[in-house]
Amino acid sequence: MDAIEKAIRNALEKGNAEDRAFRERVYRAAFAALDRALQANPGVTVEVAIKRRKAIQAKITEIESEYLPAVPSVAPQIDAPAGEAEGGAAPAVEAGPRAPSPAVAVDGPVQPGSDAPRSRVLPVVPDIMPDASLPGAPAIDMSAPAAPGAATEVAPDRDERRIRGRRLPLTAIFFTVTLLAAIGIGLYFAMQTGVFKTAAQLNTAPPEAPPTVEDDDFTPADGANAPAKPGAADQSRDWINVFSPTDPTHVAAPSDAKAEVMKDDSGPFLRIQSGASGSAIAFDVGQGVLEKLAGKHAVFDIIARAEDGKDTQISVDCNFGELGDCGRKRYAVGQQKNEYLFDVKFPDKHPGSAGTIAVNSDFDKQGKAVNVYEIRVSIEP
Numbered sequence: 001m002d003a004i005e006k007a008i009r010n011a012l013e014k015g016n017a018e019d020r021a022f023r024e025r026v027y028r029a030a031f032a033a034l035d036r037a038l039q040a041n042p043g044v045t046v047e048v049a050i051k052r053r054k055a056i057q058a059k060i061t062e063i064e065s066e067y068l069p070a071v072p073s074v075a076p077q078i079d080a081p082a083g084e085a086e087g088g089a090a091p092a093v094e095a096g097p098r099a100p101s102p103a104v105a106v107d108g109p110v111q112p113g114s115d116a117p118r119s120r121v122l123p124v125v126p127d128i129m130p131d132a133s134l135p136g137a138p139a140i141d142m143s144a145p146a147a148p149g150a151a152t153e154v155a156p157d158r159d160e161r162r163i164r165g166r167r168l169p170l171t172a173i174f175f176t177v178t179l180l181a182a183i184g185i186g187l188y189f190a191m192q193t194g195v196f197k198t199a200a201q202l203n204t205a206p207p208e209a210p211p212t213v214e215d216d217d218f219t220p221a222d223g224a225n226a227p228a229k230p231g232a233a234d235q236s237r238d239w240i241n242v243f244s245p246t247d248p249t250h251v252a253a254p255s256d257a258k259a260e261v262m263k264d265d266s267g268p269f270l271r272i273q274s275g276a277s278g279s280a281i282a283f284d285v286g287q288g289v290l291e292k293l294a295g296k297h298a299v300f301d302i303i304a305r306a307e308d309g310k311d312t313q314i315s316v317d318c319n320f321g322e323l324g325d326c327g328r329k330r331y332a333v334g335q336q337k338n339e340y341l342f343d344v345k346f347p348d349k350h351p352g353s354a355g356t357i358a359v360n361s362d363f364d365k366q367g368k369a370v371n372v373y374e375i376r377v378s379i380e381p
């Protein structure tokens with residue numbers, strides 16, 4: 001005897017099994033127990049659930065045939081609900097909104113006096129899908145799976161509401177993806193039209209200063225890194241003179257470059273102009289000056305301005321012999337007289353010789369000139 005049959009027969013033994021209404025309640029309780037067991041076990045596949053339901057239906061058919069009287073070779077009609085049983089002995093049981101709850105019933109008694117051979121015919125028990133537990137029905141536990149090899153089957157679910165319920169997750173996914181796509185497209189167009197750009201980013205006017213060159217230190221004419229105003233770097237500094245226009249003998253200009261001492265209202269200056277090759281004018285830094293700077297942190301100051309009406313960019317390179325160099329510097333030089341500063345950390349060693357500061361008056365090689373008023377250096381405290 002398998003688990004399904006044993007569970008149903010144990011339930012029938014707890015009441016009057018000869019009562020057709022009682023048997024009906026037991027059968028419905030069996031289907032209800034299976035329903036609960038399937039719902040509590042989401043891992044059960046649809047195929048297994050169908051087989052289990054069909055197995056119960058087959059067992060109920062087999063058990064019910066034992067309680068039917070022997071009849072001639074006429075198949076009983078099992079189509080009347082419980083509410084239409086003989087004499088009203090079994091009350092009607094609602095099967096919920098999903099499917100009618102047919103009862104097990106047999107047509108009227110066999111006509112007496114029949115000489116035809118008597119036989120037993122298996123009744124037809126339709127599928128039952130109860131919505132709730134039935135009053136007066138014994139409890140049946142279907143939580144354990146049926147014995148291996150048992151032929152169980154469950155009728156397909158025809159409830160359209162369940163079908164729609166299964167499609168809800170797919171609909172939600174489609175709606176979410178569509179919404180995210182719309183948001184993404186909106187953000188893309190907003191970025192393209194500059195909604196999130198600042199006023200500075202929207203300003204597409206050409207920059208005042210030309211772009212910097214890779215590996216160069218560049219100081220623009222305006223802004224936080226602009227050169228200091230004349231005299232602004234003088235406070236609390238002890239300056240050492242490196243170059244003065246009154247002594248141009250410590251300046252070397254290549255053949256295609258020019259260096260000429262001149263004077264204006266602001267005082268004497270040396271006008272330097274690099275050649276077409278981009279050659280620089282070299283200013284000597286005496287060995288005695290370098291000996292004072294060895295092992296120190298020094299700040300150099302070039303006081304200069306561009307030739308009238310010709311703003312330019314200068315580049316500065318240094319060669320301090322044993323003490324190294326200063327790297328390449330770039331400055332945008334305007335019409336006003338300004339101080340162009342750069343600092344150098346010197347190693348603590350003897351310089352061995354003098355050094356030079358080379359200035360290219362026009363980084364763009366357009367022949368522009370620069371007026372150099374002074375070059376000096378001070379030691380950081």
